[in-house]
Amino acid sequence: MKEYNHLKIESKWQTIWDKNGIYYAKDFPRQSASSLSKSAIKPKFYGLIEFPYPSGDGLHVGHPRPYIGMDIISRKRRLEGFNVLYPIGWDAFGLPTENFAIKTGKDPRIVTKKNSDTFRRQIKSLGISFDWSREINTTDPKYYKWTQWIFLQFLKKGLAYKAKMTINWCPKDKIGLANEEVVTRSTGSGQAGVCERCGTAVEKREKEQWMLAITKYADRLYKDLDDVNYLPQIKLGQRNWIGKSEGAEIEFKVSARQDLAIKVFTTRVDTIFSCTFIVLAPEHSFIQEYKNSILNWNEVEKYIKEVKNRPEVERTAESNKTGIELKGVRVINPATKEEIPVWVSDFVLVHYGTGAVFADAHDKRDFDMAKKYNIPLKVSIKSKDESLFEKIKNMEECYEGEGVLFNSKQFDGLTSAEARPKIIDWLSSESAASRKTTFKLRDWIFSRQRYWGEPIPVIHCQDCGVVPVPEKDLPVELPKVKNYQPTDSGESPLANISKWVNVKCPKCLGKAKRETDTMPNWAGSSWYYLRYADAKNNKEFASKKNLKYWLTSPQPSPERRGGNTGGVDWYNGGNEHTTLHLLYSRFWHKFLFDLKLVPTNEPYMKRTSHGMILGEGGVKMSKSLGNVINPDDIVKTYGADTLRVYEMFMGPFDQSVAWSTESIIGARRFIEKVWRIGEKVLKFNNSSGMSKNSPLVRLLHKTIKKVSEDIEGMNFNTAISSMMILATEMEKAENVSVEDYKKFLQVLSPFAPHMTEELWSLLGEKDSINLSNWPKWDENLIKDEEIKIVIQINGKVRAEIFVQADETEESIKKKALENETVVRHIAGKDVKKMIYVKNRLVNIVI
RNA sequence: GCCCGAGUGGCGGAAUUGGUAUACGCGCACGACUUAAAAUCGUGUCUCGUAAGGGAUGUGGGUUCGAUUCCCACCUCGGGCACCA
Numbered sequence: 001m002k003e004y005n006h007l008k009i010e011s012k013w014q015t016i017w018d019k020n021g022i023y024y025a026k027d028f029p030r031q032s033a034s035s036l037s038k039s040a041i042k043p044k045f046y047g048l049i050e051f052p053y054p055s056g057d058g059l060h061v062g063h064p065r066p067y068i069g070m071d072i073i074s075r076k077r078r079l080e081g082f083n084v085l086y087p088i089g090w091d092a093f094g095l096p097t098e099n100f101a102i103k104t105g106k107d108p109r110i111v112t113k114k115n116s117d118t119f120r121r122q123i124k125s126l127g128i129s130f131d132w133s134r135e136i137n138t139t140d141p142k143y144y145k146w147t148q149w150i151f152l153q154f155l156k157k158g159l160a161y162k163a164k165m166t167i168n169w170c171p172k173d174k175i176g177l178a179n180e181e182v183v184t185r186s187t188g189s190g191q192a193g194v195c196e197r198c199g200t201a202v203e204k205r206e207k208e209q210w211m212l213a214i215t216k217y218a219d220r221l222y223k224d225l226d227d228v229n230y231l232p233q234i235k236l237g238q239r240n241w242i243g244k245s246e247g248a249e250i251e252f253k254v255s256a257r258q259d260l261a262i263k264v265f266t267t268r269v270d271t272i273f274s275c276t277f278i279v280l281a282p283e284h285s286f287i288q289e290y291k292n293s294i295l296n297w298n299e300v301e302k303y304i305k306e307v308k309n310r311p312e313v314e315r316t317a318e319s320n321k322t323g324i325e326l327k328g329v330r331v332i333n334p335a336t337k338e339e340i341p342v343w344v345s346d347f348v349l350v351h352y353g354t355g356a357v358f359a360d361a362h363d364k365r366d367f368d369m370a371k372k373y374n375i376p377l378k379v380s381i382k383s384k385d386e387s388l389f390e391k392i393k394n395m396e397e398c399y400e401g402e403g404v405l406f407n408s409k410q411f412d413g414l415t416s417a418e419a420r421p422k423i424i425d426w427l428s429s430e431s432a433a434s435r436k437t438t439f440k441l442r443d444w445i446f447s448r449q450r451y452w453g454e455p456i457p458v459i460h461c462q463d464c465g466v467v468p469v470p471e472k473d474l475p476v477e478l479p480k481v482k483n484y485q486p487t488d489s490g491e492s493p494l495a496n497i498s499k500w501v502n503v504k505c506p507k508c509l510g511k512a513k514r515e516t517d518t519m520p521n522w523a524g525s526s527w528y529y530l531r532y533a534d535a536k537n538n539k540e541f542a543s544k545k546n547l548k549y550w551l552t553s554p555q556p557s558p559e560r561r562g563g564n565t566g567g568v569d570w571y572n573g574g575n576e577h578t579t580l581h582l583l584y585s586r587f588w589h590k591f592l593f594d595l596k597l598v599p600t601n602e603p604y605m606k607r608t609s610h611g612m613i614l615g616e617g618g619v620k621m622s623k624s625l626g627n628v629i630n631p632d633d634i635v636k637t638y639g640a641d642t643l644r645v646y647e648m649f650m651g652p653f654d655q656s657v658a659w660s661t662e663s664i665i666g667a668r669r670f671i672e673k674v675w676r677i678g679e680k681v682l683k684f685n686n687s688s689g690m691s692k693n694s695p696l697v698r699l700l701h702k703t704i705k706k707v708s709e710d711i712e713g714m715n716f717n718t719a720i721s722s723m724m725i726l727a728t729e730m731e732k733a734e735n736v737s738v739e740d741y742k743k744f745l746q747v748l749s750p751f752a753p754h755m756t757e758e759l760w761s762l763l764g765e766k767d768s769i770n771l772s773n774w775p776k777w778d779e780n781l782i783k784d785e786e787i788k789i790v791i792q793i794n795g796k797v798r799a800e801i802f803v804q805a806d807e808t809e810e811s812i813k814k815k816a817l818e819n820e821t822v823v824r825h826i827a828g829k830d831v832k833k834m835i836y837v838k839n840r841l842v843n844i845v846i
Numbered sequence: 847g848c849c850c851g852a853g854u855g856g857c858g859g860a861a862u863u864g865g866u867a868u869a870c871g872c873g874c875a876c877g878a879c880u881u882a883a884a885a886u887c888g889u890g891u892c893u894c895g896u897a898a899g900g901g902a903u904g905u906g907g908g909u910u911c912g913a914u915u916c917c918c919a920c921c922u923c924g925g926g927c928a929c930c931a
Contacts, residue, residue, distance in 0.1 A: 050931090052931090053930090053931050055931090091931075094930075094931065095929085095930060095931085096930080096931085167929075168929075176929080177929075178929040178930065179927095179928080179929055179930080180929075180930040180931095181929085181930085182929095233850055233851065234850090236849085236850070237849075237850060237926080240848090240849050240850080241849085241926090241927085241928085243849095312927080312928090313847080313848090313927065314847090315847095316847055316848070316927095321847095347847090365847090441928090442928070444928080445928080445929070447929095448929065449929095450929090520929065521929090521930080521931065522931090525931085574925090574931090575850080575851075575924095575925055575926080576925060576926065576931080577926095577931080578850085578925095578926080579849090579850095579926065579927080579928085580926085580927095580928065580931095581931085609851095611851090611852095611924090611925095612924085612925080614924085618923085618924085620924090646871095649858090649859095649870085649871070650858060650859085650871090651858060651859060652859080654851090655851080655852070655924095656851090656852085656924060656925080657858070657859090658857090658858070660857075660858065660872075662857090662872065662873075663857080663858065663871070663872045663873090664872090665871095665872075666858095666870090666871045666872055667871085669871090669886095670871085672885095672886095673886095676886090717858095717859075717860085717870085717871095718860070718861095718869090718870080720870080720871090721859095721860075721869070721870040721871075722869095722870085724870060724871075725869085725870070731887095732887095788866085790865080790866045792865085792866085792911085792912075794911070794912085795865090795910095795911060795912040795913095796912090797866050800866075832911085833911065834911095835865090835911055835912080837865055840865055840866085841865055841866075841912090843865080843911055843912065844911090845911045845912095
């Protein structure tokens with residue numbers, strides 16, 4: 001047998017796999033050729049990773065981590081008899097390519113082609129079992145035709161609408177900026193957002209934008225999380241983002257104008273008796289409407305202008321709270337009937353609740369603001385902790401918790417929870433309040449004044465207004481332009497192409513103009529997993545038949561829960577996508593479900609996350625730091641199998657971990673060790689060398705169990721650790737049977753597919769190891785006959801004894817007390833208690 | 847500021863439901879093999895102590911027979927915060 005040569009082996013098998021198309025998913029294959037029932041369709045497994053953005057820098061070692069993880073799961077599923085779909089594509093619209101085009105004048109289409117070619121070549125060199133026959137690209141007109149088509153369905157159902165929104169605007173470059181392109185810089189008067197390119201202070205501008213009404217789905221997006229199998233922190237992230245709160249809307253009447261009222265939303269109506277002022281968001285419409293009555297209007301106007309240009313994160317930061325009173329305006333607290341002042345402050349956000357809050361001593365932000373501006377405060381909630389109460393009463397400390405009401409008229413003595421419904425009922429009987437549920441979630445701003453995105457398929461007609469592009473005219477293709485800069489008026493570069501812009505109205509055939517806004521990058525990625533089911537379909541985004549097969553299991557999947565009707569079996573992606581992308585695609589999917597275009601109410605049954613790979617020393621890998629590792633170099637020097645094993649071994653899959661080129665050698669040594677064992681096995685070619693009961697066979701079966709279970713939990717690092725232990729023992733052993741070695745190769749094959757395939761074929765197998773059967777472990781062989789029991793005295797380990805697996809508690813305790821060390825330690829002391837934990841320990845308390 | 851995650855040897859990390867802290871790997875030291883080197887194999891490797899024994903899982907408290915694990919407070923780092931993907 002020849003020496004292990006990763007270069008030869010890896011390219012050889014990649015070519016063979018590709019030629020035979022062994023990783024191509026088949027639509028509705030039969031169970032097996034010999035299956036009696038003709039209708040028996042093979043069960044499917046649909047594993048998904050987030051398709052990459054093909055950046056100009058090429059792949060870096062962080063990209064493959066999730067691909068390898070899901071590849072291991074997909075490969076295991078194939079051996080378990082599933083028909084596996086594991087697809088990939090390119091999420092290729094977006095800012096970096098466009099900015100590159102602006103800078104260099106190169107056509108983004110050509111740049112995208114070049115970048116995705118590089119990515120494809122690099123990913124292929126890693127031996128990931130992707131089905132390349134279903135590759136998609138969001139910038140392909142054949143793909144974005146359907147992204148546009150789905151938008152038209154939103155429009156048809158009234159879920160796409162236009163609204164005035166503020167955008168970041170650079171007055172020097174005359175272009176709209178993404179939040180990312182606005183950097184915070186210190187100026188003379190504090191922090192300010194400036195343009196990343198030119199450093200000019202960024203302004204906010206009002207602009208008509210296309211919106212998608214995701215808030216119409218807020219309740220379902222929240223509730224249906226109960227029925228999906230996401231990691232708990234992902235569900236929590238989604239829930240926090242949607243931000244459902246149940247509370248009340250309360251009206252504060254304006255003293256001077258009893259017909260006018262300011263509505264506030266609160267979840268803590270129990271604190272209303274301590275409310276001494278109300279606070280409006282600077283953008284609140286009341287301020288403009290009532291400006292003639294505001295005595296200090298000039299100052300107020302100046303304040304509002306300042307605040308509007310501050311980034312939102314900045315505005316809500318604790319240290320930066322500012323405010324101004326609306327002099328001459330007072331409202332009435334409906335509970336106390338007292339007149340109270342009205343303030344404006346930057347920490348109140350216009351798009352949450354009603355854009356106004358009532359303020360009292362039981363909210364930290366209100367409390368701090370009142371202290372800062374000497375606004376009177378009152379307290380009305382008594383803490384459970386009496387010692388704290390003095391300080392709270394004296395306003396030395398802010399108490400935000402729940403408690404018992406006082407200073408609250410007829411509600412005195414009730415707990416916060418008891419008081420809330422009663423106060424709402426009381427106030428609503430005077431029509432000053434109503435129960436209300438609000439969401440933090442806001443509608444989705446869907447317009448971009450950019451070039452490199454899907455054109456929004458709408459035509460503006462002078463007479464007919466907004467007219468959707470007829471479906472037969474889709475796709476509305478992106479025209480070529482000379483200049484990728486947005487126009488001076490803040491429109492997309494498309495606005496300059498009069499030939500493209502000026503069209504006939506599809507309805508009245510009169511003069512009309514195309515919409516020149518494009519869609520955000522999120523659009524194409526909101527439905528891409530559906531396209532993989534039927535990637536080449538020209539008539540629909542995917543056929544119902546294919547969607548039904550790939551999204552709904554023939555038998556209940558272990559991934560499925562509660563009222564969930566199916567979806568992608570397992571979707572793994574980055575932690576950084578667990579709110580936005582995940583929520584957006586759930587929204588699109590639910591919408592399509594309502595139109596009966598997809599068969600399931602949720603897109604993904606199971607969602608897990610992977611951590612990032614950081615540079616050496618735990619800092620971010622970035623071009624500017626010069627610490628980016630290119631997988632090409634690793635594949636060349638150590639091989640794809642080594643890279644795969646190393647990336648899975650380096651740390652827990654869901655956590656970020658620092659790269660270490662020095663440590664790769666450990667993975668390589670492990671692979672070489674397995675190779676050497678292969679040489680030994682081939683030399684002796686012993687099919688029955690080991691006794692069925694030998695310690696090595698027992699270890700093999702324990703390892704099969706451990707690896708099988710660890711893969712399901714994505715604990716790839718401990719799976720590899722256990723295989724390393726097995727390899728060390730196999731190498732030490734005088735003889736390893738072919739049969740046992742093959743089982744080891746099979747469980748290792750998802751991690752190191754090339755070298756295991758080579759060894760498999762050297763052992764005389766004709767078919768691919770990737771199409772063999774996942775080995776089963778023998779329960780009888782993994783049970784230990786003798787068990788080590790630790791003896792503790794007062795919780796400290798003092799000795800250990802070995803007992804038979806079936807030994808009784810009495811007998812073990814007796815042995816423990818007879819132990820020499822134990823006798824020495826308990827001499828002259830009373831044994832108070834003995835705690836026995838089965839198969840683990842005896843703790844003697846003295 | 848708000849939400850989520852993490853903090854364990856020189857380094858990456860392991861540790862079922864609260865039950866032997868430091869598995870596995872890297873590095874380092876010593877030894878075997880070799881004319882030599884590489885590769886490989888073996889031994890050792892948290893810390894103080896000759897030992898008996900003590901101490902240590904970001905910090906400080908608490909619950910428990912027993913805490914890396916549960917509770918409270920705090921510190922540090924990473925991710926997200928709606929136009930980056």
